[in-house]
Amino acid sequence: MKNDPFTSIGAVAKRTGTSVSAIRFYADEGIIPSIRNNAGHRVFHRSVIRRVSFILIAQSLGYSLSQITSALDSLPDGRTPTKTDWDRLSRAFSKDIDAKIAQLQNLRDSLSGCIGCGCLSLKKCRLYNPDDQIRKQGAGARYLLGDSFKDLNVSVD
Numbered sequence: 001m002k003n004d005p006f007t008s009i010g011a012v013a014k015r016t017g018t019s020v021s022a023i024r025f026y027a028d029e030g031i032i033p034s035i036r037n038n039a040g041h042r043v044f045h046r047s048v049i050r051r052v053s054f055i056l057i058a059q060s061l062g063y064s065l066s067q068i069t070s071a072l073d074s075l076p077d078g079r080t081p082t083k084t085d086w087d088r089l090s091r092a093f094s095k096d097i098d099a100k101i102a103q104l105q106n107l108r109d110s111l112s113g114c115i116g117c118g119c120l121s122l123k124k125c126r127l128y129n130p131d132d133q134i135r136k137q138g139a140g141a142r143y144l145l146g147d148s149f150k151d152l153n154v155s156v157d
Contacts, residue, residue, distance in 0.1 A: 031065065032055075102146070
């Protein structure tokens with residue numbers, strides 16, 4: 001029926017371009033709501049199509065299901081994101097994306113130089129990271145994370 005607000009799992013999968021098993025997984029994990037019809041089959045409100053589309057978009061942006069679930073849980077009554085909701089969520093995503101872009105630009109600009117890994121085997125590392133002082137800033141490739149040898153108050157001669 002055209003006016004039926006519910007649709008089958010296959011229809012949701014086809015409309016969103018994902019597998020039935022993925023739709024089943026999202027429902028089993030509580031990321032999307034489903035109900036059982038009189039025949040015992042799982043059916044979904046048509047608005048779930050938008051919710052699944054949101055999940056797929058967020059996953060393509062690199063967000064984990066845990067992060068996506070948290071974003072969706074921030075919606076009142078577990079509803080599908082409205083335009084206003086999407087505007088709010090997209091502002092938060094934009095901040096994260098901007099931070100990732102900055103990290104990638106820093107990586108690109110640092111590829112031919114020191115990446116701040118703490119390695120003391122290269123002459124350049126002794127200049128930028130004498131006695132591995134960058135380790136005080138934390139673990140990992142500190143320069144790629146935005147730290148600078150200037151932050152260490154070290155004089156480089």
